[in-house]
Amino acid sequence: MSRRAAASILVLTVVVATAIGACSTAPLDVGSSDTSPTSVPLPDGPRTARLPSADPIPVSPTPTPQLPVTVTTADNRRVTITDVSRIVALDRYGTYGTAVFALGLGRNLVGRDIATKFPAAASIPVVTTGGTDANAEAIIALRPTVVLTDASLPSANVLTGQLTAAGIPVVTGSAGRTVAGTDAQLRAVATALGIPAAGDALVARTDSQIAAARAMVPRDADRPRIAFVYARGTGLLILGGPGSGADSLIDTVGGQDAGTAAGLTDAFTSLTSEGLIKSRPDVLLMMTDGLASVGGVDGLEKIPGVSETPAGRDRRIIDMDDGELLSFGARTGDVAVALARTLFGRP
Structure with a gap:
């Protein structure tokens, strides 16, 4: 599938109030010189990332345009x-x-x-x-x-x-x-x-919201591998890679894009069981309607390769509303905070 075709599909979808829960991993022993990353325990099971408001919240209720x-x-x-x-x-x-x-x-x-x-x-x-x-x-x-x-x-x-x-x-x-x-x-x-x-x-x-999202990422820890999977039924499954937009968002919330880490060079690549297994995702990130189109989490688990990944074995799937996840722009901060909270199990 071409980049143009894959990107065109995305329009069927689509890109919180500021809350910060700064945290860190357990402290090292006093005097220890070991600064190697530690694994972050991620919550198991499917979760939905939600924004606190269905509508964008205006920064000004009545701005007065200065024209021309x-x-x-x-x-x-x-x-x-x-x-x-x-x-x-x-x-x-x-x-x-x-x-x-x-x-x-x-x-x-x-x-x-x-x-x-x-x-x-x-x-x-x-x-x-x-x-x-x-x-x-x-x-x-x-x-x-x-x-x-x-x-x-x-x-x-x-x-x-x-x-x-x-x-x-x-x-x-x-x-x-x-x-x-x-x-x-x-x-x-x-x-x-x-x-x-x-x-x-x-x-x-x-910017304040993005900073809050980044502050939720555990320090001195491995970055979880997160695969963005776009779906419209089992006949249309796409794995995100460099330049998908999802990779930028994944990086912001402390993850590493699994498709990019696996060596993908295109923004979107048709999903194969081999490619998904090779990407070794700890988490699968999907749009809500896309997840529903494959029969929810149970249906997703039946797709070849999914159950053979760390994410599939622990049913670690995060979904977010189609019109929010990759909308970018005015709600980027909201989305980042919601994803960071959901990814690391923050209250």
Whole structure:
């Protein structure tokens, strides 16, 4: 399966209040020079990582946009935004729609992608037909004053051209999704919408949450191997590797990406029993709907190779809502805290 096909599948999915439980492993004997890592006891059995709020929590309930603003887009265009009263946000992961709500302008969102799926956005029209293809006519019919999008969508250049020809400002952001790129992404959205101060506040909150998640990781301990498995029934099973986005999140919560450690070079690779066994995951990380599509944990255990891994033997499976796990951006800190808590059994 190609990277494009695998990445396209991800849009069917999608990327806590700050709470910190700093901890450490048992202290070494006084005078000991042994600083080798110790194994971290991970909770056995399946667990679900949950955010404390189904909807993104705005950093400001009523930000006042300072317009007009002119920005340079990721595709090197200069775009001037004079009105943000009708925003359409589109990408594979729901990143922009989530950011609009978290910045406090959710009431201005008039069109969204299928991955922007939290309750507060449920009544907003979806304009990505089939999950990933954006319908230019449907977008234009919404009379947007600005469109936020990126190259993660198929035919993004064509869409931008059609909307620009219709006189609609289109702000194209970076299609990359990593924890490290979150701050720049949030600031870019806030700047384009004329609310840079809200962007700074959202970045500060997100960074604080990521720091809290990292503080939950036991010190001087082995990093558990975590395999991200994407599933849509037993006929579609994909193992994450370098550049999947999940690898960045796994690293943030103190794990090592099992696919990368096993030598994968592609972001997504069709799952085989041999590949899964070779990756030797201590934990399997999945999207909730994906886990359900294979029959839950019991069904997952029947997939060849799963029961032969440390994760399978101890039924150590963590799932998280499809619209949250890889959304990145405004909820990256929330997701990291929820995963760290669940991974290490923190209260």
